[in-house]
Amino acid sequence: MQETVINIEHLSKTFTTEQGALVPALKDINLSVDLNDFICIVGPSGCGKSTLLRIIAGLEQASDGMAFYLGEEVKKTNREVGMVFQDYSLLPWRTVLDNIALGMVFSGVARNESLQVATQYLKLVGLGDFARAYPYELSGGMQQRAAIARALANNPRVLLMDEPFGALDAHTRILLQKELLRIWEQDRKTIVFVTHSVDEAIYLADKIIVMSAHPGQIKETINVTMARPRDRGNPLYGKMNARILSMLDH
Amino acid sequence: MKRSGMQLNFAAPGQIDFNSISKKAKRFGIQLIWSLVIPVVFIAGWDMIANHLQNPVVLPTVKESLQILIHPFANLIGMGSLFSNIFVSLMRVLLGYVLAVLVAVPIGIFMGYYGPAYRLLNGFLGLFRPIPPLAWVPLVLAWFGIASMATLLGIKQGQWYVYLNNLKLSMVFIIFIGAFYPVLTSALYGVRNVRKVLIDSARVLGASEKDIFRLVLLPAAFPSIVNGMRIGLGVAWMCLVSAEMLPGSLSGVGYLITHAYTVARTDIVVAGMISIGVVGSILDFLFRALEDKKFAWQRLSR
Ligand SMILES: Nc1ncnc2c1ncn2[C@@H]1O[C@H](COP(=O)(O)OP(=O)(O)O)[C@@H](O)[C@H]1O
Ligand SMILES: [Mg+2]
Numbered sequence: 001m002q003e004t005v006i007n008i009e010h011l012s013k014t015f016t017t018e019q020g021a022l023v024p025a026l027k028d029i030n031l032s033v034d035l036n037d038f039i040c041i042v043g044p045s046g047c048g049k050s051t052l053l054r055i056i057a058g059l060e061q062a063s064d065g066m067a068f069y070l071g072e073e074v075k076k077t078n079r080e081v082g083m084v085f086q087d088y089s090l091l092p093w094r095t096v097l098d099n100i101a102l103g104m105v106f107s108g109v110a111r112n113e114s115l116q117v118a119t120q121y122l123k124l125v126g127l128g129d130f131a132r133a134y135p136y137e138l139s140g141g142m143q144q145r146a147a148i149a150r151a152l153a154n155n156p157r158v159l160l161m162d163e164p165f166g167a168l169d170a171h172t173r174i175l176l177q178k179e180l181l182r183i184w185e186q187d188r189k190t191i192v193f194v195t196h197s198v199d200e201a202i203y204l205a206d207k208i209i210v211m212s213a214h215p216g217q218i219k220e221t222i223n224v225t226m227a228r229p230r231d232r233g234n235p236l237y238g239k240m241n242a243r244i245l246s247m248l249d250h
Numbered sequence: 251m252k253r254s255g256m257q258l259n260f261a262a263p264g265q266i267d268f269n270s271i272s273k274k275a276k277r278f279g280i281q282l283i284w285s286l287v288i289p290v291v292f293i294a295g296w297d298m299i300a301n302h303l304q305n306p307v308v309l310p311t312v313k314e315s316l317q318i319l320i321h322p323f324a325n326l327i328g329m330g331s332l333f334s335n336i337f338v339s340l341m342r343v344l345l346g347y348v349l350a351v352l353v354a355v356p357i358g359i360f361m362g363y364y365g366p367a368y369r370l371l372n373g374f375l376g377l378f379r380p381i382p383p384l385a386w387v388p389l390v391l392a393w394f395g396i397a398s399m400a401t402l403l404g405i406k407q408g409q410w411y412v413y414l415n416n417l418k419l420s421m422v423f424i425i426f427i428g429a430f431y432p433v434l435t436s437a438l439y440g441v442r443n444v445r446k447v448l449i450d451s452a453r454v455l456g457a458s459e460k461d462i463f464r465l466v467l468l469p470a471a472f473p474s475i476v477n478g479m480r481i482g483l484g485v486a487w488m489c490l491v492s493a494e495m496l497p498g499s500l501s502g503v504g505y506l507i508t509h510a511y512t513v514a515r516t517d518i519v520v521a522g523m524i525s526i527g528v529v530g531s532i533l534d535f536l537f538r539a540l541e542d543k544k545f546a547w548q549r550l551s552r
Contacts, residue, residue, distance in 0.1 A: 057454050079456035089451040092551040093469050103455035105465070136550040147451075154455050 048216025103154030346425025358437025436478020
Protein backbone atom coordinates (compact mmCIF):
# COMPACT_ATOMS: atom_id res chain seq x y z
CA MET A 1 0.00 0.00 0.00
CA GLN A 2 1.47 3.33 -1.16
CA GLU A 3 1.18 6.43 0.97
CA THR A 4 -1.14 8.98 -0.62
CA VAL A 5 0.31 12.50 -0.54
CA ILE A 6 -2.27 14.46 -2.50
CA ASN A 7 -5.88 13.58 -2.82
CA ILE A 8 -8.45 15.48 -4.83
CA GLU A 9 -12.14 14.73 -4.53
CA HIS A 10 -14.90 16.02 -6.79
CA LEU A 11 -13.10 19.26 -7.21
CA SER A 12 -14.61 22.00 -9.36
CA LYS A 13 -13.56 25.57 -9.93
CA THR A 14 -15.54 28.35 -11.52
CA PHE A 15 -14.01 31.79 -11.92
CA THR A 16 -16.07 34.95 -11.91
CA THR A 17 -14.62 37.54 -14.26
CA GLU A 18 -14.61 41.24 -13.41
CA GLN A 19 -17.62 41.68 -15.69
CA GLY A 20 -19.42 39.05 -13.62
CA ALA A 21 -19.33 36.25 -16.19
CA LEU A 22 -18.79 32.71 -14.89
CA VAL A 23 -15.87 30.76 -16.35
CA PRO A 24 -15.95 27.05 -15.52
CA ALA A 25 -12.29 26.04 -15.33
CA LEU A 26 -12.39 22.60 -13.67
CA LYS A 27 -15.20 20.13 -13.27
CA ASP A 28 -15.36 17.14 -10.96
CA ILE A 29 -11.66 16.33 -10.76
CA ASN A 30 -10.69 13.18 -8.84
CA LEU A 31 -7.05 12.38 -8.46
CA SER A 32 -4.61 10.92 -6.03
CA VAL A 33 -0.84 11.23 -6.02
CA ASP A 34 1.27 8.72 -4.13
CA LEU A 35 4.58 9.31 -2.41
CA ASN A 36 7.52 9.37 -4.86
CA ASP A 37 5.25 9.53 -7.90
CA PHE A 38 6.28 11.55 -10.90
CA ILE A 39 3.00 12.61 -12.43
CA CYS A 40 2.50 14.61 -15.58
CA ILE A 41 -0.70 16.42 -16.45
CA VAL A 42 -1.16 17.11 -20.16
CA GLY A 43 -3.98 18.91 -21.84
CA PRO A 44 -4.74 21.71 -24.26
CA SER A 45 -4.18 25.28 -23.23
CA GLY A 46 -7.02 26.58 -21.08
CA CYS A 47 -8.11 23.19 -19.73
CA GLY A 48 -7.37 24.24 -16.16
CA LYS A 49 -3.95 22.69 -15.56
CA SER A 50 -2.54 25.77 -13.89
CA THR A 51 -5.70 26.24 -11.86
CA LEU A 52 -5.48 22.66 -10.60
CA LEU A 53 -1.85 23.11 -9.52
CA ARG A 54 -2.62 26.44 -7.89
CA ILE A 55 -5.41 24.87 -5.88
CA ILE A 56 -3.09 22.07 -4.74
CA ALA A 57 -0.50 24.70 -3.79
CA GLY A 58 -3.08 26.65 -1.81
CA LEU A 59 -2.83 29.73 -4.04
CA GLU A 60 -6.44 29.35 -5.15
CA GLN A 61 -9.56 27.92 -3.49
CA ALA A 62 -11.82 25.28 -5.02
CA SER A 63 -15.44 26.26 -5.71
CA ASP A 64 -16.59 22.77 -4.93
CA GLY A 65 -15.01 19.56 -3.64
CA MET A 66 -11.71 19.42 -1.83
CA ALA A 67 -7.98 19.01 -2.19
CA PHE A 68 -6.09 17.21 0.57
CA TYR A 69 -2.41 17.20 1.40
CA LEU A 70 -1.47 14.30 3.68
CA GLY A 71 -5.12 13.92 4.64
CA GLU A 72 -5.63 17.58 5.53
CA GLU A 73 -7.66 19.97 3.46
CA VAL A 74 -5.52 22.51 1.65
CA LYS A 75 -6.54 25.98 2.72
CA LYS A 76 -3.38 27.99 2.26
CA THR A 77 0.15 27.64 1.01
CA ASN A 78 2.45 25.25 2.79
CA ARG A 79 6.24 25.14 2.78
CA GLU A 80 6.10 21.41 2.20
CA VAL A 81 4.46 21.92 -1.17
CA GLY A 82 6.83 23.80 -3.47
CA MET A 83 6.06 25.18 -6.89
CA VAL A 84 7.96 26.21 -10.02
CA PHE A 85 6.20 28.57 -12.41
CA GLN A 86 6.36 28.98 -16.15
CA ASP A 87 6.95 32.72 -15.93
CA TYR A 88 10.31 33.85 -14.66
CA SER A 89 9.82 34.24 -10.97
CA LEU A 90 13.22 35.05 -9.47
CA LEU A 91 13.28 38.35 -7.60
CA PRO A 92 15.21 40.56 -10.03
CA TRP A 93 16.91 42.67 -7.35
CA ARG A 94 18.45 39.68 -5.55
CA THR A 95 21.45 37.71 -6.69
CA VAL A 96 20.87 34.16 -7.82
CA LEU A 97 22.26 32.82 -4.54
CA ASP A 98 20.04 35.13 -2.48
CA ASN A 99 17.07 34.02 -4.54
CA ILE A 100 17.76 30.38 -3.85
CA ALA A 101 18.05 31.14 -0.14
CA LEU A 102 14.70 32.95 -0.14
CA GLY A 103 12.58 30.17 1.36
CA MET A 104 15.08 29.84 4.18
CA VAL A 105 14.94 33.60 4.77
CA PHE A 106 11.18 33.27 5.25
CA SER A 107 11.57 30.40 7.70
CA GLY A 108 14.23 32.22 9.70
CA VAL A 109 17.25 30.00 8.98
CA ALA A 110 20.51 31.72 9.96
CA ARG A 111 22.08 33.52 7.02
CA ASN A 112 25.30 31.53 7.05
CA GLU A 113 23.50 28.28 6.96
CA SER A 114 20.99 29.34 4.34
CA LEU A 115 23.74 30.53 2.00
CA GLN A 116 25.56 27.27 2.50
CA VAL A 117 22.48 25.24 1.62
CA ALA A 118 21.70 27.55 -1.29
CA THR A 119 25.22 27.10 -2.67
CA GLN A 120 24.76 23.36 -2.53
CA TYR A 121 21.55 23.52 -4.58
CA LEU A 122 23.09 26.02 -6.95
CA LYS A 123 25.75 23.45 -7.72
CA LEU A 124 23.15 20.72 -8.02
CA VAL A 125 21.50 22.54 -10.92
CA GLY A 126 24.84 23.37 -12.54
CA LEU A 127 24.92 27.09 -11.77
CA GLY A 128 27.88 27.00 -9.38
CA ASP A 129 29.60 29.89 -11.15
CA PHE A 130 26.60 32.21 -11.08
CA ALA A 131 26.03 32.72 -7.36
CA ARG A 132 26.60 36.47 -7.53
CA ALA A 133 24.91 37.01 -10.89
CA TYR A 134 21.55 38.76 -11.12
CA PRO A 135 18.63 37.04 -12.83
CA TYR A 136 18.75 39.38 -15.83
CA GLU A 137 22.25 38.13 -16.52
CA LEU A 138 21.00 34.55 -16.95
CA SER A 139 19.42 32.89 -19.97
CA GLY A 140 15.85 31.62 -19.69
CA GLY A 141 17.02 28.06 -19.14
CA MET A 142 19.41 29.15 -16.39
CA GLN A 143 16.68 31.15 -14.69
CA GLN A 144 14.45 28.09 -14.61
CA ARG A 145 17.30 25.99 -13.22
CA ALA A 146 17.66 28.58 -10.47
CA ALA A 147 13.90 28.53 -9.83
CA ILE A 148 14.05 24.75 -9.44
CA ALA A 149 17.00 25.08 -7.07
CA ARG A 150 15.07 27.66 -5.07
CA ALA A 151 12.09 25.34 -4.70
CA LEU A 152 14.31 22.36 -3.76
CA ALA A 153 16.40 24.36 -1.27
CA ASN A 154 13.24 24.87 0.74
CA ASN A 155 13.14 21.08 1.07
CA PRO A 156 9.50 20.50 0.09
CA ARG A 157 7.90 17.05 0.16
CA VAL A 158 6.03 17.69 -3.05
CA LEU A 159 7.12 19.74 -6.03
CA LEU A 160 4.49 21.22 -8.32
CA MET A 161 5.79 22.35 -11.70
CA ASP A 162 3.65 24.43 -14.04
CA GLU A 163 5.09 24.18 -17.56
CA PRO A 164 8.52 25.12 -16.21
CA PHE A 165 10.19 24.51 -19.56
CA GLY A 166 7.36 25.94 -21.65
CA ALA A 167 9.20 29.11 -22.64
CA LEU A 168 12.51 27.43 -23.51
CA ASP A 169 13.87 26.41 -26.90
CA ALA A 170 13.66 22.74 -27.85
CA HIS A 171 17.30 21.95 -27.17
CA THR A 172 17.44 23.57 -23.73
CA ARG A 173 14.16 21.94 -22.92
CA ILE A 174 15.43 18.42 -23.55
CA LEU A 175 18.58 19.19 -21.60
CA LEU A 176 16.58 20.37 -18.60
CA GLN A 177 14.26 17.35 -18.75
CA LYS A 178 17.33 15.14 -18.38
CA GLU A 179 18.67 17.28 -15.55
CA LEU A 180 15.37 17.19 -13.76
CA LEU A 181 15.30 13.40 -13.91
CA ARG A 182 18.89 13.21 -12.67
CA ILE A 183 17.95 15.34 -9.66
CA TRP A 184 14.73 13.46 -9.11
CA GLU A 185 16.49 10.08 -9.10
CA GLN A 186 18.49 11.19 -6.06
CA ASP A 187 15.58 11.27 -3.64
CA ARG A 188 12.46 10.73 -5.75
CA LYS A 189 10.49 13.63 -4.41
CA THR A 190 6.86 13.54 -5.38
CA ILE A 191 6.44 15.69 -8.49
CA VAL A 192 3.31 16.90 -10.25
CA PHE A 193 4.43 18.34 -13.55
CA VAL A 194 2.11 20.20 -15.91
CA THR A 195 2.93 20.41 -19.59
CA HIS A 196 1.16 20.69 -22.89
CA SER A 197 3.89 18.65 -24.55
CA VAL A 198 2.94 14.98 -24.79
CA ASP A 199 6.53 14.11 -25.62
CA GLU A 200 7.74 15.76 -22.43
CA ALA A 201 5.13 13.92 -20.37
CA ILE A 202 6.13 10.51 -21.73
CA TYR A 203 9.80 11.25 -21.16
CA LEU A 204 9.29 12.25 -17.53
CA ALA A 205 6.26 10.63 -15.97
CA ASP A 206 5.37 7.44 -14.15
CA LYS A 207 1.78 8.33 -14.76
CA ILE A 208 0.20 10.71 -17.26
CA ILE A 209 -3.11 12.42 -16.64
CA VAL A 210 -4.78 13.55 -19.84
CA MET A 211 -7.20 16.45 -19.51
CA SER A 212 -9.76 17.92 -21.86
CA ALA A 213 -11.05 21.47 -21.97
CA HIS A 214 -14.39 23.28 -21.54
CA PRO A 215 -14.78 22.50 -18.78
CA GLY A 216 -11.47 21.00 -17.63
CA GLN A 217 -11.92 17.34 -16.87
CA ILE A 218 -9.71 14.29 -16.54
CA LYS A 219 -10.08 12.18 -19.60
CA GLU A 220 -7.72 9.32 -18.97
CA THR A 221 -4.88 8.16 -16.74
CA ILE A 222 -2.01 6.31 -18.37
CA ASN A 223 0.81 4.48 -16.62
CA VAL A 224 4.16 4.74 -18.31
CA THR A 225 6.16 1.62 -17.57
CA MET A 226 9.01 2.05 -20.06
CA ALA A 227 12.39 1.78 -18.35
CA ARG A 228 14.35 4.97 -17.66
CA PRO A 229 16.18 6.71 -19.16
CA ARG A 230 13.60 6.61 -21.91
CA ASP A 231 14.61 6.42 -25.50
CA ARG A 232 12.61 8.63 -27.83
CA GLY A 233 13.55 6.21 -30.65
CA ASN A 234 11.74 3.35 -28.93
CA PRO A 235 8.65 2.39 -31.01
CA LEU A 236 6.60 2.16 -27.80
CA TYR A 237 7.42 5.81 -27.16
CA GLY A 238 6.08 6.85 -30.55
CA LYS A 239 3.00 4.71 -30.20
CA MET A 240 2.13 6.19 -26.84
CA ASN A 241 2.72 9.66 -28.19
CA ALA A 242 0.34 9.04 -31.09
CA ARG A 243 -2.28 7.56 -28.79
CA ILE A 244 -2.29 10.50 -26.37
CA LEU A 245 -2.27 13.03 -29.19
CA SER A 246 -5.35 11.42 -30.71
CA MET A 247 -7.05 11.55 -27.31
CA LEU A 248 -6.38 15.27 -27.14
CA ASP A 249 -7.91 15.70 -30.57
CA HIS A 250 -11.33 14.50 -29.50
CA MET B 251 17.24 48.33 -23.31
CA LYS B 252 20.89 47.49 -22.67
CA ARG B 253 23.25 50.39 -22.27
CA SER B 254 26.93 50.57 -22.82
CA GLY B 255 27.54 50.10 -19.08
CA MET B 256 26.79 46.41 -19.49
CA GLN B 257 29.40 45.83 -22.15
CA LEU B 258 31.92 43.20 -21.18
CA ASN B 259 35.56 44.02 -21.39
CA PHE B 260 37.58 41.14 -22.74
CA ALA B 261 40.99 42.59 -21.97
CA ALA B 262 43.05 40.38 -19.71
CA PRO B 263 42.82 41.36 -16.05
CA GLY B 264 45.49 43.80 -14.95
CA GLN B 265 46.17 44.85 -18.49
CA ILE B 266 44.69 48.14 -19.59
CA ASP B 267 43.11 48.13 -22.98
CA PHE B 268 44.21 51.53 -24.32
CA ASN B 269 42.59 50.92 -27.62
CA SER B 270 39.17 50.60 -26.05
CA ILE B 271 39.78 53.55 -23.72
CA SER B 272 40.68 55.88 -26.56
CA LYS B 273 37.66 54.64 -28.48
CA LYS B 274 35.46 55.33 -25.49
CA ALA B 275 36.96 58.80 -25.02
CA LYS B 276 36.38 59.52 -28.68
CA ARG B 277 32.77 58.40 -28.50
CA PHE B 278 32.24 60.46 -25.35
CA GLY B 279 33.78 63.51 -27.05
CA ILE B 280 31.56 63.16 -30.08
CA GLN B 281 28.52 62.74 -27.87
CA LEU B 282 29.45 65.86 -25.87
CA ILE B 283 29.88 67.97 -28.99
CA TRP B 284 26.66 66.64 -30.42
CA SER B 285 24.69 67.50 -27.28
CA LEU B 286 26.12 71.03 -27.28
CA VAL B 287 25.08 71.85 -30.85
CA ILE B 288 21.53 72.97 -30.09
CA PRO B 289 22.40 75.02 -26.95
CA VAL B 290 25.14 76.86 -28.82
CA VAL B 291 22.85 77.61 -31.77
CA PHE B 292 20.15 78.70 -29.31
CA ILE B 293 22.42 81.07 -27.41
CA ALA B 294 23.89 82.48 -30.59
CA GLY B 295 20.41 83.06 -31.98
CA TRP B 296 19.27 84.72 -28.75
CA ASP B 297 22.28 87.04 -28.75
CA MET B 298 21.80 87.92 -32.39
CA ILE B 299 18.17 88.84 -31.92
CA ALA B 300 18.93 90.77 -28.70
CA ASN B 301 21.67 92.76 -30.40
CA HIS B 302 19.38 93.43 -33.31
CA LEU B 303 16.52 94.64 -31.08
CA GLN B 304 18.70 96.81 -28.89
CA ASN B 305 15.92 96.78 -26.29
CA PRO B 306 17.00 95.19 -22.99
CA VAL B 307 13.45 95.28 -21.60
CA VAL B 308 12.18 92.94 -24.31
CA LEU B 309 15.27 90.80 -24.52
CA PRO B 310 18.58 91.38 -22.77
CA THR B 311 21.77 90.24 -24.43
CA VAL B 312 23.58 87.11 -23.34
CA LYS B 313 26.31 89.24 -21.84
CA GLU B 314 23.92 91.26 -19.69
CA SER B 315 22.30 88.14 -18.31
CA LEU B 316 25.62 86.40 -17.76
CA GLN B 317 26.82 89.43 -15.87
CA ILE B 318 24.26 88.62 -13.20
CA LEU B 319 24.88 84.89 -13.22
CA ILE B 320 28.63 85.21 -12.73
CA HIS B 321 28.15 87.48 -9.73
CA PRO B 322 25.75 85.33 -7.74
CA PHE B 323 26.60 87.09 -4.47
CA ALA B 324 26.00 90.63 -5.66
CA ASN B 325 23.04 92.50 -4.18
CA LEU B 326 20.31 92.87 -6.82
CA ILE B 327 17.79 95.72 -6.78
CA GLY B 328 17.92 95.74 -3.01
CA MET B 329 16.64 92.18 -2.70
CA GLY B 330 19.74 90.31 -1.70
CA SER B 331 21.90 88.21 -3.99
CA LEU B 332 20.86 85.65 -6.58
CA PHE B 333 22.47 82.98 -4.45
CA SER B 334 20.64 83.85 -1.25
CA ASN B 335 17.33 83.95 -3.14
CA ILE B 336 17.97 80.55 -4.68
CA PHE B 337 18.84 79.24 -1.25
CA VAL B 338 15.57 80.51 0.24
CA SER B 339 13.61 79.00 -2.65
CA LEU B 340 15.38 75.70 -2.27
CA MET B 341 14.50 75.54 1.42
CA ARG B 342 10.84 76.23 0.65
CA VAL B 343 10.71 73.63 -2.08
CA LEU B 344 12.48 71.02 0.01
CA LEU B 345 10.15 71.57 2.96
CA GLY B 346 6.98 71.27 0.86
CA TYR B 347 8.45 68.38 -1.06
CA VAL B 348 9.62 66.38 1.93
CA LEU B 349 6.18 66.77 3.52
CA ALA B 350 4.55 65.61 0.27
CA VAL B 351 6.82 62.56 0.11
CA LEU B 352 6.19 61.71 3.77
CA VAL B 353 2.43 61.77 3.20
CA ALA B 354 2.12 60.48 -0.37
CA VAL B 355 4.46 57.48 -0.21
CA PRO B 356 2.71 55.69 2.67
CA ILE B 357 -0.75 56.48 1.30
CA GLY B 358 0.27 55.32 -2.18
CA ILE B 359 1.77 52.09 -0.90
CA PHE B 360 -1.24 51.44 1.29
CA MET B 361 -3.66 52.07 -1.59
CA GLY B 362 -1.64 49.82 -3.88
CA TYR B 363 -1.47 47.04 -1.35
CA TYR B 364 -4.94 47.11 0.11
CA GLY B 365 -7.79 47.00 -2.41
CA PRO B 366 -10.53 48.55 -0.22
CA ALA B 367 -8.29 51.55 0.51
CA TYR B 368 -7.79 52.01 -3.21
CA ARG B 369 -11.52 51.92 -3.91
CA LEU B 370 -12.21 54.23 -0.98
CA LEU B 371 -9.62 56.88 -1.79
CA ASN B 372 -8.95 56.74 -5.51
CA GLY B 373 -12.07 58.53 -6.67
CA PHE B 374 -11.77 61.18 -4.01
CA LEU B 375 -8.09 61.91 -4.61
CA GLY B 376 -8.72 61.80 -8.35
CA LEU B 377 -11.09 64.76 -8.01
CA PHE B 378 -8.29 66.99 -6.78
CA ARG B 379 -5.65 65.75 -9.17
CA PRO B 380 -6.64 67.91 -12.17
CA ILE B 381 -6.72 71.11 -10.12
CA PRO B 382 -3.56 73.10 -10.90
CA PRO B 383 -1.64 74.03 -7.75
CA LEU B 384 -2.04 77.70 -8.66
CA ALA B 385 -5.83 77.40 -8.40
CA TRP B 386 -5.42 76.77 -4.69
CA VAL B 387 -3.94 80.20 -4.10
CA PRO B 388 -7.05 82.14 -2.95
CA LEU B 389 -8.13 79.37 -0.61
CA VAL B 390 -4.64 78.87 0.72
CA LEU B 391 -4.30 82.58 1.41
CA ALA B 392 -7.59 82.57 3.26
CA TRP B 393 -6.38 79.68 5.37
CA PHE B 394 -2.80 80.61 6.09
CA GLY B 395 -2.46 84.30 5.24
CA ILE B 396 1.14 85.23 5.82
CA ALA B 397 1.67 82.72 8.61
CA SER B 398 5.04 81.01 8.36
CA MET B 399 6.94 78.20 10.01
CA ALA B 400 8.06 80.82 12.55
CA THR B 401 4.41 81.48 13.44
CA LEU B 402 3.76 77.75 13.65
CA LEU B 403 6.72 77.17 15.95
CA GLY B 404 6.02 80.34 17.99
CA ILE B 405 9.40 81.92 17.26
CA LYS B 406 9.17 85.69 17.25
CA GLN B 407 12.72 87.00 16.92
CA GLY B 408 16.35 86.18 16.35
CA GLN B 409 18.27 84.56 13.53
CA TRP B 410 15.93 81.58 13.33
CA TYR B 411 12.94 83.86 12.99
CA VAL B 412 14.46 85.37 9.87
CA TYR B 413 14.96 81.95 8.30
CA LEU B 414 11.71 80.39 9.36
CA ASN B 415 9.61 83.43 8.53
CA ASN B 416 10.64 82.92 4.91
CA LEU B 417 8.92 79.54 4.91
CA LYS B 418 5.34 80.75 4.48
CA LEU B 419 2.79 78.01 5.07
CA SER B 420 0.86 79.05 1.96
CA MET B 421 3.90 78.47 -0.24
CA VAL B 422 4.74 75.20 1.41
CA PHE B 423 1.17 74.09 0.79
CA ILE B 424 1.24 74.98 -2.91
CA ILE B 425 4.52 73.11 -3.35
CA PHE B 426 3.15 70.21 -1.33
CA ILE B 427 0.14 69.92 -3.65
CA GLY B 428 2.38 70.00 -6.71
CA ALA B 429 4.65 67.21 -5.50
CA PHE B 430 1.93 65.12 -3.89
CA TYR B 431 0.26 63.57 -6.94
CA PRO B 432 3.26 62.35 -8.93
CA VAL B 433 4.64 60.73 -5.78
CA LEU B 434 1.30 59.21 -4.80
CA THR B 435 0.60 57.84 -8.26
CA SER B 436 3.97 56.23 -8.71
CA ALA B 437 3.94 54.64 -5.25
CA LEU B 438 0.42 53.35 -5.88
CA TYR B 439 1.14 51.85 -9.28
CA GLY B 440 4.57 50.70 -8.26
CA VAL B 441 2.94 48.43 -5.72
CA ARG B 442 -0.04 47.49 -7.89
CA ASN B 443 2.09 46.53 -10.87
CA VAL B 444 4.31 44.07 -9.08
CA ARG B 445 4.20 40.88 -11.14
CA LYS B 446 1.84 38.44 -9.50
CA VAL B 447 4.14 35.49 -10.02
CA LEU B 448 6.72 37.12 -7.73
CA ILE B 449 4.15 37.26 -4.94
CA ASP B 450 2.87 33.74 -5.63
CA SER B 451 6.34 32.26 -5.69
CA ALA B 452 7.21 33.94 -2.38
CA ARG B 453 3.98 32.65 -0.90
CA VAL B 454 4.64 29.02 -1.84
CA LEU B 455 8.09 29.36 -0.31
CA GLY B 456 6.38 30.10 2.98
CA ALA B 457 6.40 33.91 3.08
CA SER B 458 4.14 35.56 5.62
CA GLU B 459 2.08 38.58 4.64
CA LYS B 460 4.73 40.75 6.30
CA ASP B 461 7.53 39.02 4.37
CA ILE B 462 5.71 39.64 1.12
CA PHE B 463 5.25 43.30 1.94
CA ARG B 464 8.81 43.84 3.12
CA LEU B 465 10.79 41.56 0.84
CA VAL B 466 8.73 41.49 -2.36
CA LEU B 467 6.32 44.41 -2.74
CA LEU B 468 8.51 47.19 -1.38
CA PRO B 469 11.69 46.34 -3.24
CA ALA B 470 9.73 45.70 -6.44
CA ALA B 471 7.94 49.04 -6.15
CA PHE B 472 11.00 50.97 -5.03
CA PRO B 473 12.24 52.06 -8.46
CA SER B 474 8.80 53.35 -9.33
CA ILE B 475 8.58 55.19 -6.01
CA VAL B 476 11.95 56.86 -6.51
CA ASN B 477 11.00 57.74 -10.06
CA GLY B 478 7.86 59.42 -8.76
CA MET B 479 9.92 61.23 -6.15
CA ARG B 480 12.13 62.58 -8.90
CA ILE B 481 9.17 63.77 -10.96
CA GLY B 482 7.56 65.18 -7.83
CA LEU B 483 10.66 67.20 -7.04
CA GLY B 484 10.61 68.59 -10.57
CA VAL B 485 6.97 69.62 -10.22
CA ALA B 486 7.60 71.09 -6.77
CA TRP B 487 10.39 73.19 -8.21
CA MET B 488 8.10 74.31 -11.03
CA CYS B 489 5.46 75.44 -8.53
CA LEU B 490 8.02 77.73 -6.99
CA VAL B 491 7.31 80.85 -9.00
CA SER B 492 3.58 80.64 -8.44
CA ALA B 493 4.17 80.06 -4.73
CA GLU B 494 6.59 82.96 -4.44
CA MET B 495 4.20 85.34 -6.14
CA LEU B 496 1.96 85.00 -3.11
CA PRO B 497 1.63 87.98 -0.74
CA GLY B 498 4.02 88.00 2.15
CA SER B 499 6.85 86.79 -0.02
CA LEU B 500 9.77 89.15 -0.06
CA SER B 501 12.46 86.79 -1.27
CA GLY B 502 13.15 83.75 -3.44
CA VAL B 503 13.93 83.39 -7.14
CA GLY B 504 10.25 83.47 -8.03
CA TYR B 505 9.82 86.76 -6.22
CA LEU B 506 13.06 88.07 -7.68
CA ILE B 507 11.75 87.39 -11.18
CA THR B 508 8.36 89.02 -10.67
CA HIS B 509 9.88 91.98 -8.84
CA ALA B 510 12.59 92.47 -11.46
CA TYR B 511 9.88 92.45 -14.10
CA THR B 512 8.01 95.33 -12.39
CA VAL B 513 11.18 97.44 -12.47
CA ALA B 514 11.90 96.41 -16.09
CA ARG B 515 15.09 94.51 -15.27
CA THR B 516 14.61 91.74 -17.81
CA ASP B 517 18.25 90.73 -17.47
CA ILE B 518 17.53 89.69 -13.88
CA VAL B 519 14.38 87.91 -15.03
CA VAL B 520 16.35 85.88 -17.55
CA ALA B 521 19.15 85.16 -15.10
CA GLY B 522 16.56 84.02 -12.56
CA MET B 523 14.92 81.75 -15.11
CA ILE B 524 18.25 80.26 -16.05
CA SER B 525 19.08 79.56 -12.42
CA ILE B 526 15.71 77.87 -11.91
CA GLY B 527 16.44 75.70 -14.93
CA VAL B 528 19.95 74.86 -13.82
CA VAL B 529 19.03 74.04 -10.21
CA GLY B 530 16.08 71.92 -11.42
CA SER B 531 18.34 70.00 -13.80
CA ILE B 532 20.91 69.39 -11.09
CA LEU B 533 18.27 67.98 -8.75
CA ASP B 534 16.95 65.79 -11.55
CA PHE B 535 20.44 64.64 -12.46
CA LEU B 536 21.23 63.65 -8.87
CA PHE B 537 18.07 61.56 -8.70
CA ARG B 538 18.77 59.91 -12.02
CA ALA B 539 22.28 59.02 -10.95
CA LEU B 540 20.83 57.31 -7.88
CA GLU B 541 18.26 55.46 -9.96
CA ASP B 542 20.84 54.29 -12.48
CA LYS B 543 23.12 53.04 -9.78
CA LYS B 544 20.62 51.41 -7.48
CA PHE B 545 18.10 50.02 -9.91
CA ALA B 546 20.16 48.61 -12.73
CA TRP B 547 18.19 45.41 -12.29
CA GLN B 548 15.01 47.11 -13.36
CA ARG B 549 16.51 48.69 -16.45
CA LEU B 550 18.09 45.42 -17.50
CA SER B 551 15.36 42.93 -16.59
CA ARG B 552 13.28 41.58 -19.47
N1 LIG C 1 -8.19 34.46 -12.33
C1 LIG C 1 -8.99 34.04 -13.34
N2 LIG C 1 -10.14 34.70 -13.61
C2 LIG C 1 -10.96 34.29 -14.58
N3 LIG C 1 -10.72 33.23 -15.36
C3 LIG C 1 -9.60 32.52 -15.15
C4 LIG C 1 -8.67 32.89 -14.13
N4 LIG C 1 -7.64 32.01 -14.14
C5 LIG C 1 -7.91 31.14 -15.12
N5 LIG C 1 -9.09 31.43 -15.73
C6 LIG C 1 -9.73 30.68 -16.82
O1 LIG C 1 -9.79 29.33 -16.42
C7 LIG C 1 -9.48 28.48 -17.50
C8 LIG C 1 -8.32 27.59 -17.15
O2 LIG C 1 -7.16 28.34 -17.03
P1 LIG C 1 -5.73 27.71 -16.71
O3 LIG C 1 -5.85 26.93 -15.46
O4 LIG C 1 -4.74 28.79 -16.73
O5 LIG C 1 -5.51 26.73 -17.94
P2 LIG C 1 -4.16 26.04 -18.47
O6 LIG C 1 -3.11 26.21 -17.44
O7 LIG C 1 -4.53 24.60 -18.70
O8 LIG C 1 -3.82 26.70 -19.76
C9 LIG C 1 -9.21 29.37 -18.69
O9 LIG C 1 -10.40 29.45 -19.45
C10 LIG C 1 -8.89 30.69 -18.07
O10 LIG C 1 -9.27 31.74 -18.92
MG1 LIG D 1 -1.23 27.20 -17.56
